[in-house]
Amino acid sequence: MSRLDTPTxxxxxxxxxxxxGGPARAFVVAGTTDELLAAVRSIEGPVLLLGGGSNLVVxxxxxxxxxxxxxxxxWRIDGDEVEVAAGQNWDExxxxxxxxxxxxxxxxSGIPGSVGATPIQNVGAYGCEVADLLTSIECxxxxxxxVRTMTADELGFGxxxxxxxxxxxxxxxxVRFALRADGLSAPIRYAELARTLGVEQGARVPAAQAREAVLKLRQGKGMVLDASDHDTWSAGSFFTNPIVAEIPPALEGVEMPRYPADGGVKLSAAWLIERAGFGKGHPGPGGRVSLSTKHTLALTNRGSASTADLLALAREVRDGVHARFGVTLRPEPLLINCAL
Structure with a gap:
């Protein structure tokens, strides 16, 4: 285990x-589970756990x-289940x-970050969630x-x-997952992915074929990390799709994407953002940040931004959507030592 105590x-x-994100007071790298446990047991004061850094705004x-x-x-394969270390790169x-x-x-496929972060926010994309396959975690x-085992039911996924x-x-x-030993994908639930694959929703295809299609779709939206592409300098989708108990008056009778969800109806955050007047590439302060030129849900650092710049853009979008539709967007990434 190595420790860096100087903020600079x-x-x-x-x-x-x-x-x-600014400096850390101290920085520890834990390369094994024993080192990780030793670190968190010995450190006094505030602790921030860092994986791939893909879901953090510092x-x-x-x-x-x-x-x-x-x-x-x-990771270790055990029959049709696999146990994988928390720090393992997810897409690898x-x-x-x-x-x-x-x-x-x-x-x-293509989601940045580490395995250990995926159950925390029940990572999902293209009609699939971690909760669909996760059986338990060691925590x-x-x-x-x-140290104890927590089952999927105990994790209270939503x-x-x-x-x-x-x-x-x-x-x-x-984290422990139950996988499909036949090499076929989970049923293709997401309409865009089904169209890309040329199959009906609910069909199953070879997993490699589905992975290739997902990566292609994500790349087209700037959602696969690329150091040379500022559209990927983001935390992925910045706002979650809002779930409302009732359709607000401003949206009554309006044709828009909406889906049944626990607690009401899930609306499309991207649709709301675009219809509120924030198109792809919409700039924030000084053009140092902007909505992605490929996907309106991603707020991006154009190369010289500050976190204050990013949050200013996030507030503009959030407040603009609320003023237009009466719907409050909430951030998906964790905000560390900052707030909207």
Whole structure:
């Protein structure tokens, strides 16, 4: 385990996909589960766990505590289940499962970040969620000081959330998934993906074929990391699709994407943003940030931005959507030492 105690030695901008964020007071890299446990048990004061940095917005003042970089990796196949370390790169893991002849995770291809972050917010894309295949996690409970197994039911999964989201007591050490041993994809539920594959919704295709199609779709939206493409300097979709108990008056009788959901009706955040007047490439302060030129849900750093710039753009979009439709958009990434 290595420790960097001087703030000037590392900034969070070096470790987030937005390439934003100020210095950490201290920075620890944990390369094994034992090192991770030793670190979180010994550190006093605020702790920020860092995986791939793809779902974090860190303030320009940085983090006034210790950042623990989870750099564990690897996985173990047990029949048609696989246990994978929390620090493992997610897409490398998905690619390996497909190559090994397993199906199930292919629709989550191309998502940046680490495995340990996926159950926290129930990562999902193209009609698939982590909750569909996750069976359990190994978790360090900071309240009791013990390592315990939590089943999928105990994690309380919902749309982009779990009992771990926004909490600091649970530290994911490893995740266990049940995969499809026949090498076929999960049923293709997402209409855009079904059209791309040329199949009916609900059909199953070879997992490799589905992965290739998903990667193509994500690349077209700037959702596959590319250091040379500022449209990928983002935290992915910045706003979640809002769930409303009732359709607001401004949207009554309007034809728009809407889906049944627990608690009401899920609306399309991208549709609301665009109809509120914020098109692709809409600039924020000084043009240093903008909505992606490929996808209106991504807020991007154009190369010289600050976190304050990004949050100003996020507020403009959020407030504009609320003024136009009476719907409040909420951020998907975690906001660290900053707020909307």
């Amino acid at each position: 030695q590392t900034t969070l901008a070096e470790h987030t996909t937005l390439r934003l 303030g320009d003042d940085g983090f006034p505590g210790t950042v623990v970089k989870i750099a564990t990796g690897g 893991f998905v690619a390996a499962t497909v190559e090994a002849g397993f199906g199930g995770l292919e629709c989550l 360090y409970d900071r309240r009791t000081g013990e 749309y982009r959330t779990s009992v771990l989201k926004g909490e600091s007591w649970g530290i994911v050490l490893s």
